[in-house]
Amino acid sequence: MEARLTCLSHTPLKGYFDPVPDVVDEVANLVAGLRAELEAYDPEIIYLFAPDHYNGFFLDAMPQFCLGIAADSVGDYQSSAGPLDVPRELAEACATAVVDDGIDLAVSYRMLVDHGFAQPLEELTGTLARYPVIPIFINAVAPPLASFHRARLLGEAVGRFARGRGQRAMFIGSGGLSHNPPVPQMATATDPVVIERLIAGRNPTPEARDARQARTVAAATAFAGGSSGLHPLNADWDQQLMKDLAARDWPALDAYRNADITDRAGASAHEVKTWVAATAAMDAASGGAWQAEVRYYREIPEWIAGFGALTGAAAL
Template identity: 35%
Template sequence: MSVADRLVVCASHSPGMMRDVEHVLGRSFRSGLEQVRGMVEEFDPDVIVLFGGDHRRTFRQVVPSFAVALSAGIMAEAGREAGELRVPADRARALADHLLGSGFDITVCRDIELDHAFAQPLHDLTAGLGVYPVIPVAINCATAPLPRPERVLEFGAEVGRFLDGIGDRVLVIGTGGLSHSPPSLEVDTHDMSDAERARIIAAGYAAAEQKIKPEWDKAFLDALSSWDATSLTELATVAHEQAGAGANEVRTWLAAGAAGGGKPFECIAYEPVQKWITGMGVAVSGR
């Protein structure tokens, strides 16, 4: 199996988008997602490898830089019900063994509850959480210290080497970014209650609407379009300072692109949506 049998999709996520049930905002971005969803349906993957971050809800006291889930569910959030992921345990375990054997001291997780970082791309790009088998791969993008972008690229490339040998058509997803700075991630803490999180978000939401950085987003998407690994690494290194705490999530894009063989991406849509406090982008590689 080769990278020709791999489709890579990177897309932003936002709870604000989930709450916008009437689809009032972000119409250009939503149109791009629909286009990419058609690509996914045509590709019809055997399995999805989903690189996602965390918003300090799943990983609190213990925060792994890289983790592979052998079983996982989705927590109820933003009006959506909880659900289960179809994690192929043998495949996920084989990936974990491969990574460990290749020098990545990853964490293995069982029966964890993941949030919208993993749920939203599955809802946006497929017909639901359980349509395809999914291997969730978590990358710490929220709680310092974060893995270096260079190491994230190496990690993604090693996942790609594993995928080369499994004989499946694989959809690789990276989810998060682009520029945004959620108030709850601006607070340097490893743990907070849901009530405290809601209070902090409400107090800082208006300010967060003004923190989208389209110039940084464009620079990142331009580097992605030629798979300029040097520029991507440099931009990810300064993401927090230049594009907000949530921009650290582009580490998942780096991992996904590397797992797809480091091929250039096509930007399908980009739209800064203030009410979602995020620069919303979707890009594909390998089609």
């Protein structure tokens, strides 16, 4: 089989509050190159690891990991709404194999996903449903949170399953790096409306979604202008993480602790667990016979993000 990996930051702020045109073009050129590589590879199946931002998963029942047997995008920010092309029998078989491999994985036959899933699909493939995809959610916003170690084990189980299927597989990790957008937390929420939204905020009105998006844009404007109390970006942490991933230094990655991640890189930096899982899946699928490459990094305060990309390829 063949296998490919793409780990890529996402941001809902593209087109709402952008950096200078040179940086926008730089990122656009990066994404265009990654898309061309994916299209040339023409995967038979994409395994997409991504988070959610209280658009599809809520505190009425928050799994650490969930695989979608069927999935629809909610269409937040500029992402499209509609179904993903999830091959049901393959998704069910993958879920069974991962659970049999010792991972406590939830499944959903009606998964709702947001820009964390939709943006990489649309940017790297053109649409939500150009290729068959197995969407795998990793909780990155709602404590208690799984560790890097558990994310690695999840990825390895998915990678072993993919290796056994023998298809041209693409592993995508979506999210991160350091960032701390204004996502409310149950531990500090006091407004009953906010608390209810965290517990069961599915299917908001268009007005409520617009208001939420406007708050995010306002937060980005303040952050880029230096008048925000949000956690700063941390280029040193971001680049060390990508270095550890590229080296597949699993002991170093397993040693990352959740409290330290939040303290050094921000509460939403836990999205990088999708990169850990995708890289581990790639490693297991290829039997370790592959090379990783850091393709891009830049701090982009307008997008409240340390923005990066890491790729890898193997031919077996």
